[in-house]
Amino acid sequence: MVVAMRLSTVILPIHRWSEGRKVWQRAEELGFHAAYTYDHLAWRTFRDGPWFGAVPTLTAAAAATDRIRLGTLVTSPNFRHPVTLAKDLITLDDVSDGRITLGIGAGGDGFDATTLRRSDEEPWTPRERADHFEEFVPLLDQLLREPSVSYEGTFYSANEARNIPGCVQRPRLPFAVAATGPRGMRLAARYGQAWVTTGDPKLYGTGTPEQSAEAIRGQVTRVSAACESIGRDAAELDKILLTGFTPGDPLQSLDAFVDFAGTHFALGITEIVIHDPIPDSDFAADEKVFERIATEALDQLRR
Numbered sequence: 338m339v340v341a342m343r344l345s346t347v348i349l350p351i352h353r354w355s356e357g358r359k360v361w362q363r364a365e366e367l368g369f370h371a372a373y374t375y376d377h378l379a380w381r382t383f384r385d386g387p388w389f390g391a392v393p394t395l396t397a398a399a400a401a402t403d404r405i406r407l408g409t410l411v412t413s414p415n416f417r418h419p420v421t422l423a424k425d426l427i428t429l430d431d432v433s434d435g436r437i438t439l440g441i442g443a444g445g446d447g448f449d450a451t452t453l454r455r456s457d458e459e460p461w462t463p464r465e466r467a468d469h470f471e472e473f474v475p476l477l478d479q480l481l482r483e484p485s486v487s488y489e490g491t492f493y494s495a496n497e498a499r500n501i502p503g504c505v506q507r508p509r510l511p512f513a514v515a516a517t518g519p520r521g522m523r524l525a526a527r528y529g530q531a532w533v534t535t536g537d538p539k540l541y542g543t544g545t546p547e548q549s550a551e552a553i554r555g556q557v558t559r560v561s562a563a564c565e566s567i568g569r570d571a572a573e574l575d576k577i578l579l580t581g582f583t584p585g586d587p588l589q590s591l592d593a594f595v596d597f598a599g600t601h602f603a604l605g606i607t608e609i610v611i612h613d614p615i616p617d618s619d620f621a622a623d624e625k626v627f628e629r630i631a632t633e634a635l636d637q638l639r640r
Contacts, residue, residue: 341575341607341608342598342602342607342635342638342639343370343371343607343608343609344369344370344598344608344609344610344611344630344631344634344635345369345370345371345372345373345406345577345608345609345610345611346364346367346369346371346372346373346610346611346612346613346631347372347373347374347375347410347579347610347611347612347613348360348361348364348372348373348374348613349374349375349380349383349388349612349613349615349620350374350375350388350389350390350391350394351383351386351387351388351389351615352387352389353387354397357389357394357397357398358397358401360613361397361398361401361402362401362402364402364405364613365402365403365404365405367628367631367632368631368632369405369631370405370406370608371405371406371407371408371438371608371610372398372402372405372406372407373407373408373409373410373438373440373610374391374394374395374398374408374409374410375391375409375410375411376391376392376409376410376411376412376413376417376440377391377447377448377449378416378448378449378452379447379448379449379452380447380448381447382618382619383618384448391409391412392425392429395407395408395409395429395433395437396428396429396432399429399432399433399436399437400432404436405436406436406437406438407429407433407436407437407438408437408438408439408440408513409438409439409440409441410440410513410515410533410579410610411440411441411442411513411515411533412439412440412441412442413441413442413443413444413445413449413466413470414443414444414466414469414470414473414492415444415445415449415450415453415461415466416449416452416453417473418493419473419476419477419480419493419495420480420493420495420498422477423477423480423481423498423500424500426439426481426504426510427481427500427502427503427504430504430505430506430510431502431505433505434505435504435505435506435510437506437510438510438511438512438513438530438531439510439511439512439513440513440515440533440577441473441474441477441512441513441514441515442470442514442515442516442521442533443463443466443467443469443470443515443516443521444461444466444470445466446460446463467518467520467521468491468492469492470520470521470524471520471524472490472491472492472493473492473493474512474514474524474528475528476488476490476493476495478509478512478528480495480498480500481500481503481504481509481510482503482508482509483500484499484500484501484503485497485498485499485500486498486500511529511530511531512528512529512530512531513529513530513531513532513533513575513577514528514529514531514532514533515532515533515534515535516532516533516534516560517534517537517556519559519563522559522560522563523563523566523567525560525563525574526560526563526564526566526567526569526574527567527569529574530574530575531574531575531576531577531608532560532574532575532576532577533577533578533579534553534556534576534577534578534579535578535579535580535581535582535583536549536552536553536578536582536583537549537552537553537556537583538582540552540583540584541582541583541584544584545584546583546584546585546597546600548584549583549584549585550600550601550604553578553583553601553604553606554604554605557576557604557605557606560574560576561574561605575607575608576605576606576607576608577606577607577608577609577610578601578606578608578609578610579610580597580609580610580611580612581611581612581619581620585597587611588611588614588622588623588626588627588630589626590626591626591629591630591633591634591637594611594630594634595634595637595638598634598638599638602638611627611630613627614627
């Protein structure tokens with residue numbers, strides 16, 4: 338059994354705050370390790386419905402909770418700049434009294450990739466997204482650690498960017514780096530306090546749970562090798578699985594989730610993240626089952 342077994346949730350930013358406050362407070366009351374939210378301008382089937390900003394949502398959540406960790410899953414360079422993001426994160430870390438984790442990834446090809454671009458402008462290719470990410474992460478790391486940063490890169494610049502007083506968490510708030518390719522895994526190994534996966538997307542529609550588990554085993558092996566290649570103990574890197582994108586339905590019952598979680602903890606995953614249920618969506622689930630998973634699953638696994 339792995340040393341760390343954590344269970345967290347992700348709350349999509351779809352709720353007006355009069356209702357959203359209760360959802361975030363319930364996550365804390367249920368005992369989740371962390372509550373994350375998506376950082377997108379719009380997302381998939383939710384595009385034509387309510388969708389609020391991640392940073393203001395997390396700020397409000399920080400003021401409405403006391404203990405639970407908070408963060409993004411994930412922020413990307415698609416519409417963020419390291420300088421302005423660093424200022425927001427330092428503020429969030431202060432408001433939350435050091436409870437923020439930044440989930441960060443290279444981004445995808447959805448609405449975030451096109452919203453800020455002209456109609457005749459092509460979105461970044463996967464290689465271009467990886468190129469931006471490779472510069473974005475080290476610069477953001479520097480901005481969050483140092484009071485003043487000047488930098489001239491291929492994609493980003495900072496001219497005496499001031500970040501005083503810095504993060505509450507020292508030397509900076511933790512990064513959870515989402516990556517499945519070698520370049521992203523190297524960034525996770527060097528800069529991450531955690532690594533994030535959603536599994537192998539090619540298996541979601543047609544694969545089996547067994548094939549998915551084997552793919553995740555391979556990912557854990559590769560990110561561990563990336564750590565070892567720079568002399569880092571791979572056990573220092575938390576390994577987070579965001580569920581909802583692998584074959585099967587682990588939220589159909591408490592027993593189904595315990596089986597799913599046990600399999601993945603045995604693979605080296607240290608934190609599993611489940612979606613707060615959303616009726617009539619891909620994340621629909623029985624509320625009572627969700628609450629039982631939150632309050633009973635880890636105890637069953639530890640026994």
